Amino acid sequence: MTVRVGESARALPFQKAALPLLDDAQLRKNVRHATDTIQRKRGLVVAEQTDWQELRTAASAIKRHTLKHLDTYLTQFEERFTAAGGVVHWASDADEANRIVLGLVQQYGGKEVIKIKTMTSDETRLNEALEQAGVHPYETDLAELIIQLGHDKPSHIVVPALHKNRAQIREIFLREMGLKELGNRPEDLTAAARRFLREKFLRVKIGVSGANFLIAETGGVCIVESEGNGRMCLTMPEVLISMAGIEKVIPSFEDLEVFLQLLPRSATGERMNPYNSIWTGTHEDDGPKHFHVVLLDNGRTSILADKESRQTLHCIRCAACLNTCPVYRQTGGHAYGSSYAGPIGAIFTPQVLNMEHAQSLPYASSLCGACYEVCPVKINIPEVLIHLRGRVVREQKSALDPEALGMKAMATVFGSRHRFEAAQRLARVGQWPVVSHGWVRHLPGMMGNWTAVRDMKAIPDQPFRAWWKQRQKKQEKQA
Amino acid sequence: MSGTREAVLKRIRSAIGGSSADAAAREAEREVLPREYRRAGSLDADARLAMFIERLHEYDANVVRTDAARVAVAIGAILQEHGQRSVIVADGFPVEMLPDPITPKSGAAGGPAESFAFRREEKANVEDLDRCDGIITSCFAGIAFTGSIVLTHGPGEGARRFTLLPDRHLCVVRTEQVVETVPEAMDRLAGFATAPITFISGPSATADIEMMRVRGVHGPRFLDVVLVG
Amino acid sequence: MRITLFITCYNDTLFPETGQAVVRLLERLGHEVVFPLDQTCCGQMHYNTGYQREAVPLMKRFVETFREAETICIPSSSCVAMIRDHYPLMAEESGDAELVRAVEELLPRIYELSELLVKKLGLEDVGAYYAHRVTYHASCHSLRGLQLGDIPLRLLRKVRGIDLVELPNIDRCCGFGGTFAVKNGDVSAAMLAEKMKDVENTTAEVCTAVDNSCLMHIFGGLHRARAGVKTVHLAQILASTEAEGEA
Known part of the structure; x- marks a missing residue:
């Protein structure tokens, strides 16, 4: 048996694993109840610890120093x-x-x-x-x-x-x-x-x-x-x-005074665990x-070697980031394909796996930042997620991947004013097959995920810059 | 095995850009780590003790305040109230704090008069601890801000299993042992850093089922605190 | 004051009315608005999706376009957060000392719209009139990125005729998250459903925010559900007056 972390080497991608969980009303109710309860308790005991931010700063500094x-x-x-x-x-x-x-x-x-x-x-x-x-x-x-x-x-x-x-x-x-x-x-x-x-x-x-x-x-x-x-x-x-x-x-030994104050309040919303x-x-x-x-090393030294994600190793496993995460709230932990669920799992698991597997995990976040705000050791999880997305793109994606091609094309468009303006015109003109009465209700391909539950206004006839140019001309004439 | 040790250390050193063996530089760096958090309390003695009692209550602990002359009476009353007959006392716990074990008094809730029998920790085995009605210890410190009791398992505080197996733990805390903050307690513990240390904050508990707090899972279900002074 | 507008690529293309409202508002307050036509995109979508290399030329383009501007106004908190939080590191990684300095000099001159009004111009009452029941959605980037706190609400409270109602769970993400809404469409939809319920429970006619990206997502869902709630960028509410009508 070869194991790197839990089941994740053979786990489904996050978006697929999430599907049956999103359909499980009982599970979602249980998850919401539990995370709401812990968060409410956490809020109360964090508020009474008036030096909370100073404790976070100290914890983060101690961890950074230790890893160094x-x-x-x-x-x-x-x-x-x-x-x-x-x-x-x-x-x-x-x-x-x-x-x-x-x-x-x-x-x-x-x-x-x-x-x-x-x-x-x-x-x-x-x-x-x-x-x-x-x-x-x-x-x-x-x-x-x-x-x-x-x-x-x-x-x-x-x-x-x-x-x-x-x-x-x-x-x-x-x-x-x-x-x-x-x-x-x-x-x-x-x-x-x-x-x-x-x-x-x-x-x-x-x-x-x-x-x-x-x-x-x-x-x-x-x-x-x-x-x-x-x-x-x-x-x-x-x-x-x-x-x-x-x-x-x-x-x-003295450093414990910092962590013993942060961990219980973050984890279970208690002043101190029993x-x-x-x-x-x-x-x-x-x-x-x-x-x-x-x-145990098990991939930790490779996290240590990556300067931008080294902070992942600050984690004291309090799970405050899970409780506050709006994504975890919808799916619970099983979608993450590893015993480390939620935002911390989304950064820890793919790194332990050396990015070979679990490539979907860095994308399992809306980057809302709630995790960073509650983290008692100040792991900037959104920053690490973005960094890992970069590694997925650079190390795992083929240059011919449709997303990569699309992104490169977009970057070229944004690279020049004239290409950008031409693209605006093209999009406006080219959208006619999907527009009806000023609305887009169905898009093909990946974008179909957007129109599955949302309508989209058609691209308006005149972009802002066209309006601005027109106005400038009018003003020049008047002058 | 030692091959792995060297390999892991080598990977660490390569990840952090060389060995961190320069002790002076490391200590200098550690000295200046930001520690702006509260390290000392600000409450006077009365407010500190009031906070300690309030927070113990919030953990569902039972607290009785008394003075040095009446500790034994207070302990006796608690044992009687809960109908505890077979009670084991930590080795080194002061004899003068124990009530007279052979005086029969009327039992709790109008039940038959019972006497309690004390046994010392050294004479009790695991099965005795499992079956007894409760144990009595002193402690090393109390922390008001978190409602915690700290044991270093020295004389009077019992071995670690001693305060774990029975259903009821009666702990005597002297008022001068109560500090306000966690850092103050850690400061007092500095000389005992390698002793076994246990922080107890209320009876054992779980919220694993629907986040409802249930008291008493594997450790004692009930905690009685006698605050002296 | 001469204020240079970075309208952002998606506002330019999809929400021209927001840009027009910003111009109307700032000019009404007596400022001169400048719009450099060379601007395109800050690079946020590329950067956040993992195409950090592709975002670098876009950053350079932004820095070049706005180098001379004394005050820059951006009606999108996520684009401001992109610039503030990531440009310094991107510049540093490029190894170009000149670029690092240029970014450093640029950052203090960049303001999200509500930030510009309250922090830089010292205004809360901008003379707006908007007779609707309105609820305010705090986007994640405005709340946790820029730490705007109640700045947008302070502006809204001073709007005449407005009936401002509080949105429950205001600190919870709506589920947009850029490419997240497409890559994790089902989870995003579940998050949106919760947000829509909160919005509808306020019985507001209008949901506003400082980011059209969240609003596009929230309105898309509300429109599909025929909920009858409109979404409007904060700039449009602030630009509306009794005399000139709604922006």
């Missing part, structure tokens, strides 16, 4: 983490990361693992790799459990099952947990998950997690979560394996005896 010195901070983390009793592994790509994790699980003789929600392991499709080798992963985050038991795919970075409502979740739990009765209040469903997982927390000896932050100065790891399933996986098993992208390192855990290596009589961190 990434080799040093990573090796510093490795050194301190090792001194604290941990073991660091390096993985070039998803397959290597999965092999390392599987090797460790086998080395410790495990047949099952308990997992905290981790984007990185979704990215590498670790669960599939483990299952193929006969190891059973139990997702312990409520939403990830819903996804796993429902044989579904995550559709959001923070609340991966937001596309399912309570009735749908109840059905999944009844079927997959083998229950005879179950209420349909969120409390009932949550209690069922608690009962289902508690025994596993007490029994399974290996935990697998991601990491929100790796602290270079101390060799510490920080994970933020809400349900306590994270703390279970971090402290109950004998072995803990954490998989983290190389961009997750921050220089100092639990933050920070720990360093192994601790005597408290938590796992063996702690491994797998540092």
